[in-house]
Amino acid sequence: xxxxxxxxxxxxxxxxxxxxxxxxxxxxxxxxxxxxxxxxxxxxxxxxxxxxxxxxxxxxxxxxxxxxxxxxxxxxxxxxxxxxxxxxxxxxxxxxxxxxxxxxxxxxxxxxxxxxxxxxxxxxxxxxxxxxxxxxxxxxxxxxxxxxxxxxxxxxxxxxxxxxxxxxxxxxxxxxxxxxxxxxxxxxxxxxxxxxxxxxxxxxxxxxxxxxxxxxxxxxxxxxxxxxxxxxxxxxxxxxxxxxxxxxxxxxxxxxxxxxxxxxxxxxxxxxxxxxx
Ligand SMILES: Nc1ncnc2c1ncn2[C@@H]1O[C@H](COP(=O)(O)OP(=O)(O)O)[C@@H](O)[C@H]1O
Ligand SMILES: Cc1ncc(COP(=O)(O)OP(=O)(O)O)c(N)n1
Numbered sequence: 001x002x003x004x005x006x007x008x009x010x011x012x013x014x015x016x017x018x019x020x021x022x023x024x025x026x027x028x029x030x031x032x033x034x035x036x037x038x039x040x041x042x043x044x045x046x047x048x049x050x051x052x053x054x055x056x057x058x059x060x061x062x063x064x065x066x067x068x069x070x071x072x073x074x075x076x077x078x079x080x081x082x083x084x085x086x087x088x089x090x091x092x093x094x095x096x097x098x099x100x101x102x103x104x105x106x107x108x109x110x111x112x113x114x115x116x117x118x119x120x121x122x123x124x125x126x127x128x129x130x131x132x133x134x135x136x137x138x139x140x141x142x143x144x145x146x147x148x149x150x151x152x153x154x155x156x157x158x159x160x161x162x163x164x165x166x167x168x169x170x171x172x173x174x175x176x177x178x179x180x181x182x183x184x185x186x187x188x189x190x191x192x193x194x195x196x197x198x199x200x201x202x203x204x205x206x207x208x209x210x211x212x213x214x215x216x217x218x219x220x221x222x223x224x225x226x227x228x229x230x231x232x233x234x235x236x237x238x239x240x241x242x243x244x245x246x247x248x249x250x251x252x253x254x255x256x257x258x259x260x261x262x263x264x265x266x267x268x269x270x271x272x273x274x275x276x277x
Contacts, residue, residue: 007077008037008038009036009037009038009079009080009226009229009230009231010037010038010040010076010077010078010079010229011032011037011038011039011040011078011079011080011081011082011225011226011229012039012040012041012042012072012076012078012081012082012104013025013028013029013032013039013040013041013042013081013082013083013084013222013225014041014042014044014081014082014083014084014086014095014099015028015041015042015043015044015045015082015083015084015085015086015110015112015218016043016044016045016046016047016057016084016085016086016087016112016121017043017045017046017047018047018049018215019046019047019048019049019050020049020050020051020214020256020261021255021261022049022051022214022215022255022256022259022260022261022262023049023115023116023214023215023218023261024047024049024084024085024215024218025041025043025084026215027215027218027219027222027261027262027264028041028082028084028218028219028221028222028225029041030219030264031218031219031222031223031226031244031264032222032225032226033264034244034264034265034267034268035222035223035226035227035230035244036226036230037225037226037229037230040072040076040078041068042065042068042069042072042095042098043060043068044059044060044065044085044086044087044091044095045057045058045059045060045085045086045087045091045121046058046060047085049115050256050258051214051255051256051257051258051259051260051261052117052256052257052258052259053115053117053118053119053258054115054117054119054121057087057119057121059087059088059091060091062090062091062094065091065094065095065098066094066098069098069101069102072102072104073101073102073104078102078103078104078105079105079228079229080104080105080106080107080108080225080226080228080229081099081104081105081106081107081108081225082107082108082109082110082221082222082224082225083095083107083108083109083110083134084110084112084218084221085112085121085122086112086122086126086130086134087121087122087123087126088122088123088125088126089123089125089126089128089129091126092122092126092129092130092133092134093129093133095134096133096134096137099134099137100137105228105229106139106140106225106228106234107137107138107139107140108138108139108140108141108142108221108224108225108228109130109134109135109137109138109140109141109142109174110141110142110143110217110218110221111130111134111135111141111142111143111147111151112147112217112218113127113146113147113150114146116213116214116259117258117259127150127151131151131172132172135151135169135172135173135174136172136173136174137173138173138174138175138176139175139176139234140174140175140176140177140178140224140234140238141169141174141176141177141178142178142180142217142220142221142224143169143179143180144179144180144181144182144183144217145179145180145181145182145183145184146183148162148165148166148169148179149165151168151169151172152164152165152168152169152172153168154168156179156184157184159190159192159202162179162181162192163192163194163200165179166179166192166193166194166200167194169194170194170196175196176193176194176195176196176234177192177193177194178191178192178193178220178224178238179191179192180216180217180220182207182213182216186207187206187207188204188205188206188207189204189205189206189207189246190202190203190204191203191204191242193235193238195234195235201235203238203239203242205242205243205246206246208249208250208252210249210252210260211258211259211260212249212252212253212259212260212261212262213249213259213262214256214258214259214260214261214262215261215262216245216248216249216262219244219245219248219262219264220241220242220244220245221241223237223240223241223244223245224237224238224241227240227241244266244267245262247263247266247267248262248263248264248266248267249262250266251263251266
């Protein structure tokens with residue numbers, strides 16, 4: 001009898017590494033593993049980083065970016081992918097060109113700009129390039145409040161501002177929008193979702209009083225990528241991912257001396273299976 005080939009959902013992160021293990025590709029890989037998908041990665045940048053900040057970083061040569069995409073496309077069936085730290089204009093352009101060339105399924109664009117410690121992860125010129133060349137390719141864009149404000153010019157303070165900014169991001173070409181509200185000084189972590197059919201909904205969770213939030217944006221976007229690859233519809237993938245990131249923040253682990261990393265085992269710790277968190 002021929003051996004049955006087990007097709008396992010395969011995903012890709014296209015982003016930067018974090019030597020401290022809390023954010024970027026490292027957070028993505030931990031999330032993918034926890035959410036039962038097979039993780040692959042295109043390394044765009046390498047950072048020397050820990051929970052105290054980014055000490056150094058370097059962007060990969062563009063030929064190596066192209067080669068990594070080619071390697072993945074030649075051997076894997078990538079069902080969904082996400083982008084993170086892209087560094088500069090040329091690298092945003094190179095990633096956009098590869099995402100047009102290869103079908104990696106739904107594209108989740110996390111428009112990472114500044115690390116929690118304040119380091120710039122996307123320069124000013126690259127913001128313009130991202131807005132015009134990568135955002136139009138996005139199945140879903142997942143900015144935090146400062147990133148959404150930068151991309152739209154819309155100040156975000158109250159609920160109506162989230163809705164206006166989300167509509168502006170759709171006008172830039174993103175099909176669906178998730179604006180994450182974790183940066184606002186509120187007792188709740190409120191996020192707003194605007195879907196391609198123009199319906200919107202809020203996601204709300206209690207805000208944990210902790211500074212162990214390094215990699216929250218990476219984790220929620222990686223979880224959405226994983227859930228889409230496993231077959232969920234977008235609204236369900238986003239709702240599951242909000243629950244997952246909330247659990248990883250609420251059950252924090254003591255690692256490092258600054259903005260600590262999340263607990264990617266949190267769902268298991270709560271006795272929640274990967275299907276029903
Ligand atoms: N202290 C917190 N407690 C609970 N949820 C949080 C907390 N901080 C952020 N979140 C949630 O984590 C996700 C990402 O957070 P946010 O800080 O807004 O974006 P980013 O990590 O990209 O800067 C969002 O769902 C947000 O609501
Ligand atoms: C390589 C790399 N990518 C992304 C980030 C951003 O992480 P962080 O500052 O914790 O913010 P969120 O992931 O929560 O948006 C990074 N620091 N390094």
